[in-house]
Amino acid sequence: MTVTAPKGFSAAGVAAGLKSSGDPDVAVVLNHGPDDAAAAVFTTNRFPAAPVLWSRQVLAGERARAVVLNSGGANACTGPEGFADTHATAEHAAAELGIGAIDVAVASTGLIGVRLPMDKLTAGVTAAVKALSDDGGADAARAIMTTDSVPKTTVQQRDGWSVGGMAKGAGMLAPSLATMLVVLTTDAVVDPVVLGPALRQATSVSFERVDSDGCLSTNDTVIVMASGASGVTPSVEELTEALTAASTDLAMQLLADAEGSTKDIAITVRNAASVQDALTAGRACARNNLLKTALFGNDPNWGRVLAAIGTTDAAFQADQVDVTINGVTVCRGGAIGDPREGVDLTGRAISIDVDLKAGAEQATIWTNDLSIAYVHENSAYST
Amino acid sequence: MTVTAPKGFSAAGVAAGLKSSGDPDVAVVLNHGPDDAAAAVFTTNRFPAAPVLWSRQVLAGERARAVVLNSGGANACTGPEGFADTHATAEHAAAELGIGAIDVAVASTGLIGVRLPMDKLTAGVTAAVKALSDDGGADAARAIMTTDSVPKTTVQQRDGWSVGGMAKGAGMLAPSLATMLVVLTTDAVVDPVVLGPALRQATSVSFERVDSDGCLSTNDTVIVMASGASGVTPSVEELTEALTAASTDLAMQLLADAEGSTKDIAITVRNAASVQDALTAGRACARNNLLKTALFGNDPNWGRVLAAIGTTDAAFQADQVDVTINGVTVCRGGAIGDPREGVDLTGRAISIDVDLKAGAEQATIWTNDLSIAYVHENSAYST
Numbered sequence: 213m214t215v216t217a218p219k220g221f222s223a224a225g226v227a228a229g230l231k232s233s234g235d236p237d238v239a240v241v242l243n244h245g246p247d248d249a250a251a252a253v254f255t256t257n258r259f260p261a262a263p264v265l266w267s268r269q270v271l272a273g274e275r276a277r278a279v280v281l282n283s284g285g286a287n288a289c290t291g292p293e294g295f296a297d298t299h300a301t302a303e304h305a306a307a308e309l310g311i312g313a314i315d316v317a318v319a320s321t322g323l324i325g326v327r328l329p330m331d332k333l334t335a336g337v338t339a340a341v342k343a344l345s346d347d348g349g350a351d352a353a354r355a356i357m358t359t360d361s362v363p364k365t366t367v368q369q370r371d372g373w374s375v376g377g378m379a380k381g382a383g384m385l386a387p388s389l390a391t392m393l394v395v396l397t398t399d400a401v402v403d404p405v406v407l408g409p410a411l412r413q414a415t416s417v418s419f420e421r422v423d424s425d426g427c428l429s430t431n432d433t434v435i436v437m438a439s440g441a442s443g444v445t446p447s448v449e450e451l452t453e454a455l456t457a458a459s460t461d462l463a464m465q466l467l468a469d470a471e472g473s474t475k476d477i478a479i480t481v482r483n484a485a486s487v488q489d490a491l492t493a494g495r496a497c498a499r500n501n502l503l504k505t506a507l508f509g510n511d512p513n514w515g516r517v518l519a520a521i522g523t524t525d526a527a528f529q530a531d532q533v534d535v536t537i538n539g540v541t542v543c544r545g546g547a548i549g550d551p552r553e554g555v556d557l558t559g560r561a562i563s564i565d566v567d568l569k570a571g572a573e574q575a576t577i578w579t580n581d582l583s584i585a586y587v588h589e590n591s592a593y594s595t
Numbered sequence: 596m597t598v599t600a601p602k603g604f605s606a607a608g609v610a611a612g613l614k615s616s617g618d619p620d621v622a623v624v625l626n627h628g629p630d631d632a633a634a635a636v637f638t639t640n641r642f643p644a645a646p647v648l649w650s651r652q653v654l655a656g657e658r659a660r661a662v663v664l665n666s667g668g669a670n671a672c673t674g675p676e677g678f679a680d681t682h683a684t685a686e687h688a689a690a691e692l693g694i695g696a697i698d699v700a701v702a703s704t705g706l707i708g709v710r711l712p713m714d715k716l717t718a719g720v721t722a723a724v725k726a727l728s729d730d731g732g733a734d735a736a737r738a739i740m741t742t743d744s745v746p747k748t749t750v751q752q753r754d755g756w757s758v759g760g761m762a763k764g765a766g767m768l769a770p771s772l773a774t775m776l777v778v779l780t781t782d783a784v785v786d787p788v789v790l791g792p793a794l795r796q797a798t799s800v801s802f803e804r805v806d807s808d809g810c811l812s813t814n815d816t817v818i819v820m821a822s823g824a825s826g827v828t829p830s831v832e833e834l835t836e837a838l839t840a841a842s843t844d845l846a847m848q849l850l851a852d853a854e855g856s857t858k859d860i861a862i863t864v865r866n867a868a869s870v871q872d873a874l875t876a877g878r879a880c881a882r883n884n885l886l887k888t889a890l891f892g893n894d895p896n897w898g899r900v901l902a903a904i905g906t907t908d909a910a911f912q913a914d915q916v917d918v919t920i921n922g923v924t925v926c927r928g929g930a931i932g933d934p935r936e937g938v939d940l941t942g943r944a945i946s947i948d949v950d951l952k953a954g955a956e957q958a959t960i961w962t963n964d965l966s967i968a969y970v971h972e973n974s975a976y977s978t
Contacts, residue, residue, distance in 0.1 A: 256906075257902060257906060258905040258907075258911075258913055288901075288902075289897075289898050289901050289929055291928065292930075323896075324898020325897055325898040325925075325930075325931055425884045426882070426884065427883055427884060427885045427903070428905070429902065430898070430901070430902050430905065501808045501810060501969075506973065506974060508974045509973075511974065513706075514672075515669070515671060515708040515813070516810075518813070519671075523641075524641075530642050530643075531674070543672065546642060546672055546674065547674025547675075547677070547708075548674065548710070584967050586970075587891065587970055588967060590889065590892075591892025
């Protein structure tokens with residue numbers, strides 16, 4: 213059911229020919245109301261794609277009625293012409309839906325630096341609007357896939373209201389392996405003023421803590437729309453909890469399907485002086501190619517954990533740091549701990565615990581290994 | 596001739612059994628004087644290896660008589676016991692050479708987090724001291740190799756004096772693909788006070804601008820010793836020029852032999868507001884796995900260049916940036932330029948020029964592609 217699980221939403225996904233494979237590539241998600249509160253989080257990349265520039269304007273009003281999404285082309289680094297293409301897409305969808313263009317957000321994913329074939333895209337939008345359905349969420353989730361091997365969807369049922377969602381991407385919001393697009397829907401009654409902060413809180417502990425390969429996309433977008441159709445008004449805490457649960461569920465699905473990955477790696481940094489220190493140290497590990505290749509090779513090479521966090525400014529004393537990999541404390545006090553031969557890395561899940569002994573805060577960053585398949589997939593992406 | 600090309604130096608390389616392959620793994624370079632001026636640059640990693648901690652003390656006096664180097668073990672993250680091992684190595688070499696331990700720098704490379712077999716190492720040092728020879732530079736260069744496929748050496752002949760050098764590593768000083776060890780020698784007469792600044796200037800524009808995979812080693816060491824045996828006193832500018840030429844020659848050899856690489860990539864950022872901005876933008880490209888895999892696949896995916904520099908705080912306007920790959924300006928004004936099909940990436944050398952149009956400064960960062968062989972080699976390193 214995905215984005216159409218909550219009341220008040222319809223969706224569709226169609227094949228418009230943007231993908232040479234002929235797979236579905238255009239999706240529309242429509243909010244039937246009665247409310248139209250919306251919020252979004254976008255990439256911080258300084259080359260935001262045309263749809264990001266457009267959707268920022270839409271969401272500035274904290275309202276949206278529809279989202280048009282396409283795979284098969286990112287419409288990034290395409291200049292004023294690319295922005296005009298996005299604008300025309302929103303205008304076309306709005307005309308088909310009988311609403312204003314400023315109520316229509318747009319999100320795109322695919323190759324950077326290539327114009328979209330607008331004839332195919334607008335025909336696809338027309339077809340998608342015609343196909344809008346109360347149970348079209350699954351079709352929409354399929355239409356936004358790029359290198360994803362499976363669609364990613366979630367439903368979080370609460371007391372009389374719910375949150376639904378879909379995501380694409382083999383990575384994360386910030387930074388990103390490849391573009392991440394997420395649409396969340398809820399039938400809760402939500403004051404637009406609280407929706408944005410709730411979404412930012414939810415993404416900050418979910419998508420923003422997945423760091424598959426340290427690369428920040430030009431197109432990352434997470435958008436939430438609230439229809440109010442349930443008639444239930446959850447508290448801010450309840451809303452934030454449900455959005456966080458939906459975002460975390462989708463983030464873990466992105467992690468599990470990351471391009472070419474063979475490992476899901478949770479790096480937890482404990483006893484840090486601050487959450488920021490924990491995140492900095494965890495992210496340094498998540499971005500260390502030597503550590504990531506070692507884990508691909510089932511090698512508990514803990515020296516590469518220390519070498520990675522040794523490049524950060526996180527507070528710690530070098531002779532105090534412990535590292536535990538899958539339950540074995542292979543490094544104690546910055547030196548040799550229990551035998552590395554005791555570490556079993558044959559499964560997909562790997563936990564790396566770093567104890568900085570510098571405070572009382574902690575955080576977890578999720579990442580993947582760096583595999584031969586990752587290189588293969590990304591070396592052949594646009595050709 | 597390498598480190599023994601300048602007058603006043605002898606060297607040796609022997610097999611001590613630290614490497615399971617039986618290849619040479621212990622080297623000694625001795626300065627016979629009359630001078631003993633020395634300087635070094637070390638890793639900035641906050642987990643410096645035991646030999647780095649020791650050699651910093653040696654070099655604090657701006658003098659050194661000998662360097663003992665070993666491959667087959669980094670002696671990093673080995674705690675107080677590891678430091679004692681390095682100290683004992685210096686003491687043993689000093690006794691064999693009839694000098695003080697504080698005159699003996701030590702450098703190690705290999706796996707992190709494993710103690711060195713001291714019986715083998717000290718026997719190797721004894722053998723190396725016995726084998727010291729005026730033409731032992733080539734043997735020493737071979738003994739410090741790890742994943743290097745060829746030894747790296749240089750000789751810079753000047754008017755009556757010279758600089759010699761050897762290097763190991765499939766990467767760079769800071770940050771590092773794998774540990775980089777460099778020994779430079781000169782028979783120039785050099786005031787110890789000017790040697791350090793000259794070395795730092797030389798490394799800042801050579802080793803520190805090679806960024807193969809963004810990983811900073813615990814052991815990186817560049818050390819220079821001056822014997823004064825030529826009797827010639829070059830100017831500071833002449834000395835700096837020769838050290839820079841030697842360092843650049845060795846840095847380019849490291850780049851060409853980087854683990855698993857198939858491309859040598861020069862990223863030049865022009866018209867930056869500052870050299871720091873140019874370096875920041877260039878380094879962001881050098882560390883972007885999506886760009887590096889694209890180049891491995893001969894794909895001129897310029898969008899990934901923009902996506903990489905879009906994560907930095909370098910001064911630029913997104914709609915002003917041009918990107919030229921191997922002579923083809925594929926991106927103009929942050930948007931689509933000449934057809935990417937015109938870019939020939941089949942050779943090993945790739946040049947990426949980024950024009951920020953934000954000032955008058957520029958800098959070049961050298962890196963490699965991210966290849967399947969890189970992943971293979973580094974996933975199997977310690978096992």
